[in-house]
Amino acid sequence: MGIKPIAGEESIRVPFLMKMEFEYAVGVYATHFFQELKDHGRLTGVRCPGCRRVYIPPRPVCGICFEPMTEWVPLSDEGVLVGATVIRLPFVDPMTGKQRPVPYGMGIIRLDGAATGIFHFVDETDETKVRVGRRVKANIRTERQGNLQDIINFRLMDGPHE
Amino acid sequence: MSLGVAIVGAVQTRYETNKVHLAVNELVYEVVAELLRQTGVKMADIYSQVTASQDWFDGKTISSMSVSEVVGGYLKSESKTAADGIQAMFYGAARIASGSFEYTLVAAHCKESEGQRTAVTSTMFDPFCQRQLGLHDHIASALQARRYMEVSGVTEEDLAEISRRRHKDAMKNGKSLRKGGFTLRQILDSPVVAGPLREMTVGPSCDGACAILLASPKQAKAFGDRAVEIAGIGNAADAYWTERELGRSVALEHAAGRAYRMAKIEDPRSEFQVAEISARCAYEEPLYAEALGLASAGKGRKWVETSGNGQGPRINPSGGAITGNPTTVSGLTRVVEAWLQLTGSAGAHQVADARTALVHGVDGICGQAQSVAVLRRGLGER
Amino acid sequence: MSQKVAIVATGQTKHTSKRKDVNVRELINEAVSRCLADADLRMDQVDAVLIGNMEPFEGFMFPELWSIEGWGGYLKPSVKINTGGTVGAATTAAAYYYVASGIYDTVLTVGFEKQSDGNSQAAMTAIGEPMWERSVMAGAIGNWSMMASTYIAESGATMEQAAKIAVKARHNGARNPFAHLHMPDLTVDDVMKSDLLAWPVRRLDMCPTSDGAVSMLLCGESVAKRRSSRLAWIRATATAHEQQYMGDSPKRLAVMRAQIAASQRVYKMAGIKNPLKELDVAEIYEPATWAELAMYENLGFCERGQGGKLIDAGVTTMEGELPVNPSGGVLCTNPIGATAMIRVAEAALQVMGKAGAHQVSNVRTALVCSYGGNAWSDAFILSDSPS
Numbered sequence: 029m030g031i032k033p034i035a036g037e038e039s040i041r042v043p044f045l046m047k048m049e050f051e052y053a054v055g056v057y058a059t060h061f062f063q064e065l066k067d068h069g070r071l072t073g074v075r076c077p078g079c080r081r082v083y084i085p086p087r088p089v090c091g092i093c094f095e096p097m098t099e100w101v102p103l104s105d106e107g108v109l110v111g112a113t114v115i116r117l118p119f120v121d122p123m124t125g126k127q128r129p130v131p132y133g134m135g136i137i138r139l140d141g142a143a144t145g146i147f148h149f150v151d152e153t154d155e156t157k158v159r160v161g162r163r164v165k166a167n168i169r170t171e172r173q174g175n176l177q178d179i180i181n182f183r184l185m186d187g188p189h190e
Numbered sequence: 191m192s193l194g195v196a197i198v199g200a201v202q203t204r205y206e207t208n209k210v211h212l213a214v215n216e217l218v219y220e221v222v223a224e225l226l227r228q229t230g231v232k233m234a235d236i237y238s239q240v241t242a243s244q245d246w247f248d249g250k251t252i253s254s255m256s257v258s259e260v261v262g263g264y265l266k267s268e269s270k271t272a273a274d275g276i277q278a279m280f281y282g283a284a285r286i287a288s289g290s291f292e293y294t295l296v297a298a299h300c301k302e303s304e305g306q307r308t309a310v311t312s313t314m315f316d317p318f319c320q321r322q323l324g325l326h327d328h329i330a331s332a333l334q335a336r337r338y339m340e341v342s343g344v345t346e347e348d349l350a351e352i353s354r355r356r357h358k359d360a361m362k363n364g365k366s367l368r369k370g371g372f373t374l375r376q377i378l379d380s381p382v383v384a385g386p387l388r389e390m391t392v393g394p395s396c397d398g399a400c401a402i403l404l405a406s407p408k409q410a411k412a413f414g415d416r417a418v419e420i421a422g423i424g425n426a427a428d429a430y431w432t433e434r435e436l437g438r439s440v441a442l443e444h445a446a447g448r449a450y451r452m453a454k455i456e457d458p459r460s461e462f463q464v465a466e467i468s469a470r471c472a473y474e475e476p477l478y479a480e481a482l483g484l485a486s487a488g489k490g491r492k493w494v495e496t497s498g499n500g501q502g503p504r505i506n507p508s509g510g511a512i513t514g515n516p517t518t519v520s521g522l523t524r525v526v527e528a529w530l531q532l533t534g535s536a537g538a539h540q541v542a543d544a545r546t547a548l549v550h551g552v553d554g555i556c557g558q559a560q561s562v563a564v565l566r567r568g569l570g571e572r
Numbered sequence: 573m574s575q576k577v578a579i580v581a582t583g584q585t586k587h588t589s590k591r592k593d594v595n596v597r598e599l600i601n602e603a604v605s606r607c608l609a610d611a612d613l614r615m616d617q618v619d620a621v622l623i624g625n626m627e628p629f630e631g632f633m634f635p636e637l638w639s640i641e642g643w644g645g646y647l648k649p650s651v652k653i654n655t656g657g658t659v660g661a662a663t664t665a666a667a668y669y670y671v672a673s674g675i676y677d678t679v680l681t682v683g684f685e686k687q688s689d690g691n692s693q694a695a696m697t698a699i700g701e702p703m704w705e706r707s708v709m710a711g712a713i714g715n716w717s718m719m720a721s722t723y724i725a726e727s728g729a730t731m732e733q734a735a736k737i738a739v740k741a742r743h744n745g746a747r748n749p750f751a752h753l754h755m756p757d758l759t760v761d762d763v764m765k766s767d768l769l770a771w772p773v774r775r776l777d778m779c780p781t782s783d784g785a786v787s788m789l790l791c792g793e794s795v796a797k798r799r800s801s802r803l804a805w806i807r808a809t810a811t812a813h814e815q816q817y818m819g820d821s822p823k824r825l826a827v828m829r830a831q832i833a834a835s836q837r838v839y840k841m842a843g844i845k846n847p848l849k850e851l852d853v854a855e856i857y858e859p860a861t862w863a864e865l866a867m868y869e870n871l872g873f874c875e876r877g878q879g880g881k882l883i884d885a886g887v888t889t890m891e892g893e894l895p896v897n898p899s900g901g902v903l904c905t906n907p908i909g910a911t912a913m914i915r916v917a918e919a920a921l922q923v924m925g926k927a928g929a930h931q932v933s934n935v936r937t938a939l940v941c942s943y944g945g946n947a948w949s950d951a952f953i954l955s956d957s958p959s
Contacts, residue, residue, distance in 0.1 A: 052249065089259070
C-alpha cells in the first residue's frame with residue numbers, strides 16, 4: 029500500500045526560506061553572571077545550600093535537591109576538559125543561516141570550583157592535543173559586551189599529553 | 191467513568207507584555223515554587239510532571255529542556271505535550287488515573303515577546319500554497335470572524351460589547367494584563383488588525399506561565415475544600431482551517447460532548463456557574479458558546495445579550511484571554527481561574543457559590559483543536 | 573481504575589534518506605494504514621491517537637494538525653507529544669497511561685519525521701540554549717563526539733570496538749526490510765577509514781538522517797486479547813530526565829544518570845535482577861556507536877568500563893546471549909520523531925514473533941530504551957505475558 033506517483037510525473041519540492049528573529053531574555057541569573065564578566069572579567073557560579081554544588085550556568089534552583097540558590101561564588105578562570113573534540117563536518121549555523129567555519133576545537137570545561145561544565149571553543153585543532161583531562165584557561169577579552177563571546181575561547185595549559 | 195483525579199493547587203503569573211527580566215526557566219520556577227508553598231507538598235514527593243510549551247514560540251528545539259529541571263524533572267518522569275496547557279492537564283490526570291503516580295505537576299509557559307508572533311504563527315500554515323501569502327493566525331481568525339458573523343448575525347458592536355465587558359471584569363483580576371473601563375466607541379475605534387478584528391477585540395501578545403498540582407483521590411482527601419475534581423475531559427481536532435466550515439466549531443461540539451458525558455452534565459446552561467472559555471478574539475466567545483451548548487445553535491447573537499444579563503453561567507469572570515493570556519498557557523489559565531472560583535479564592539472577581547465550572551482550551555489555526563473539562567468543587571462520589 | 577496494556581499491531585514505512593514522493597500527511601498515512609491492516613482494524617474503531625515528532629525538523633508548527641486526515645485524527649481525541657529524540661517513547665508512554673487508566677481502550681500511536689523537508693543540523697543546533705550553548709554547539713555530531721571523548725577517557729574503549737558496533741548494526745539492518753541503511757558487507761576497516769567528522773566520531777560511526785514514520789496500536793487487556801493471540805505486553809515503563817544544561821551531567825555518556833535511573837526502575841517493576849541473563853533482546857537508542865558501548869554499562873549489561881568487551885565477545889550480536897538492536901537500530905535508521913517508537917515497535921515484533929528475517933529466537937522479554945534531549949531516557953519492559 030502507499031501512494032504511487034502518477035506515471036512520468038516528477039515530484040515537486042517547494043523551497044521556503046524562513047527568517048525567524050528572536051530576542052531571548054537571559055534572566056536574572058544570567059544577567060548577573062554576564063554583568064560580572066563584563067564589568068570585572070570574573071566568572072561566577074551559584075551554590076546549592078543543600079548539596080553545596082556550585083553551578084555554572086547559574087540558575088534559580090538545584091534540580092537535585094530542589095533548593096533555591098542565591099549564594100554567588102567566584103570561579104577560577106582555569107579548569108579541565110571533561111569533553112573534547114575538533115569539529116570537522118561543516119554545518120549551517122542557525123544563528124547566522126550560514127555555514128559555521130570549520131575546523132574548530134570544542135570542549136566541555138569544568139572550571140575549578142564548579143560541579144558542572146560549560147561548552148566553549150578550545151584554541152587548538154589538533155585532535156591529539158584536544159583531550160579529556162587537559163587543563164585549560166579562559167581567554168577573556170579586554171573589551172567586553174556581557175555575553176559568552178567575552179570569553180574568546182579556552183587555551184590548553186600544559187604541553188602535549190602523550 | 192470517574193477519573194478520580196483532583197486539582198489541589200493552582201498558580202499563575204501576572205500576565206505582562208514582556209517579562210524581560212526573567213528567562214523561561216526562572217518564569218516557570220516562580221510558579222512551581224509558589225505552587226509548592228501553596229500546597230505544602232514537597233518536590234521530593236512528586237514523581238510525575240507534564241509540561242506544555244511550543245518550540246517555535248520559544249525559539250528553541252526541545253523547548254521543554256529549558257524547564258525540565260525547574261519543574262523537578264531530574265531523574266523523574268517529565269513529559270511534554272506540544273499543545274495548549276489544558277491537554278497537559280489531561281495527560282497528567284491520565285498518569286494518576288492509571289495508578290502509576292500519586293501526584294502530577296503540570297506547568298505551561300510561553301513568552302510571546304521573545305519571537306515575532308506573526309513569523310512564528312505563520313509556520314502553522316500550509317507550506318505549498320498558503321505560507322507564501324504571508325498568512326499568520328490573526329489573518330485566519332479575521333476570515334473566521336467574517337464567516338461566523340455572516341452565519342450568526344453577530345455584529346462588530348456585539349464584539350465590542352464582549353470586549354468592553356471582559357476588560358471591565360479584568361479590573362478585578364490582579365493578574366490581568368489589559369484592563370479598563372473602555373467604551374464601545376474606544377473599542378470600535380481601535381486600530382484594525384485584520385478586518386473585522388481590531389486591537390481591542392483581539393488579545394494582546396504577552397508572557398506568562400501557570401502551574402497546577404494534580405493528586406490521586408487518596409492524596410486529595412487531605413486538601414479538603416481545596417481539592418477540585420476533574421469530573422470530565424474531552425477533546426477533538428477538526429479538519430485544517432481551509433477544509434471546514436469556519437462558522438461552526440464541530441470539533442468543540444465533539445469535545446464538549448465527551449466531557450459532559452463523562453461528567454454527567456445534561457444541561458450546561460443551568461449546571462455551570464462559571465465558564466472560562468479560551469476566546470482570544472471576541473468573536474470566539476459566541477462561536478464557542480454555541481458549540482458548548484451554552485447558546486443554541488445559530489443563536490450566538492442572542493447569547494451575547496443574555497449571557498451578559500446573568501442568564502447561564504458567568505462567562506470569563508477573569509476577563510479571559512482577550513485581556514492577555516499567551517498561546518499554550520491560555521487553557522491552563524482557564525483551569526487556574528476555575529480552581530480559584532471553585533475553592534472560593536478568586537478574591538475580587540469571585541463568583542458566588544461556584545460549584546461546577548467549564549474550562550476550555552484551543553490549538554491551531556482558527557481553533558482547529560478543541561479541549562474541554564468539567565471541574566467540580568470537592569471530591570465527588572466514587 | 574487500572575488495566576494492563578499490550579501492543580497489538582505495528583506499521584512502519586521503509587525508511588530512507590529523502591521521500592520526495594510524499595508530503596508529511598502521506599508519509600504518516602503509510603505507517604498508519606499498515607498498522608491498521610496489521611491489526612485488522614478500521615480507523616473508526618480507534619478511541620484516540622497520540623502523535624509525536626520534532627516540529628523544527630519540518631519547519632512547521634503543528635504539522636500534525638495540517639496532516640490530520642493522514643493519521644485518523646479527524647474529530648477524535650488526540651494530543652501531540654514532543655520531547656525531542658525520546659518523543660517516540662514518550663508518546664508510547666503517554667498512550668500506555670491513557671489506556672492503563674481506562675480513559676481509552678484502543679489507542680493508535682504515531683511517530684514521524686520528514687527530516688529532508690528541513691535542515692537537520694541547524695534544527696539540532698537550536699537545541700542549545702541561546703546564551704550558553706548555541707554559538708559553540710555543532711549539531712548532534714558535535715555533542716556525540718564530546719560525549720564519546722568522555723566515555724573513552726573513562727573506559728579505554730577503542731575505535732575498533734566502536735567500529736564493531738557499526739558493523740553489527742548495519743549487518744542486522746540488512747535483514748530488516750524497513751531499515752534505511754542496508755550494508756551487509758560493511759567491515760570494521762571500512763568504518764575506521766571513513767571521514768573523521770569530529771574526533772572520535774567517524775562518518776560510519778554515526779546514524780543517518782531519515783524520512784520515516786511508525787505507528788502502533790495499544791489496547792487494554794480485554795480488547796487486546798480479543799484482537800490477537802500474539803501480543804507484546806507493556807510490563808513496565810519509566811522515564812527519567814536531567815538537569816537543564818548539557819554540561820551538567822559530570823560524565824555525560826560514561827555515566828548516563830537518567831538512563832541508569834529509568835532502566836533500574838523498569839527492572840525493579842518487572843522483577844529483573846540480572847538483565848543480561850533475563851532479557852532476551854534489547855532495542856536501544858544509539859545515535860552513535862560509542863553510545864551503544866556506554867549504554868551496555870548504563871543499562872547494567874556489564875560492569876563499568878566493560879562495554880567494549882561485550883562486543884568483542886559477540887555477546888550482543890544476533891547469535892549472542894543478548895542480541896541488541898536486531899533491527900539495525902538508530903545506526904541504520906533515524907527519522908528522529910519516529911526513532912524511539914521504532915525501538916518499541918521492533919521490540920514488540922520480537923516478542924510477538926513477527927520480526928521475520930531479523931527475528932531472535934525464543935523472545936519472551938524485551939528491553940526498550942530511548943535517548944534524547946539532554947541525555948534523557950525512557951525505558952520499557954515488553955513481555956509475552958501480562959504479568
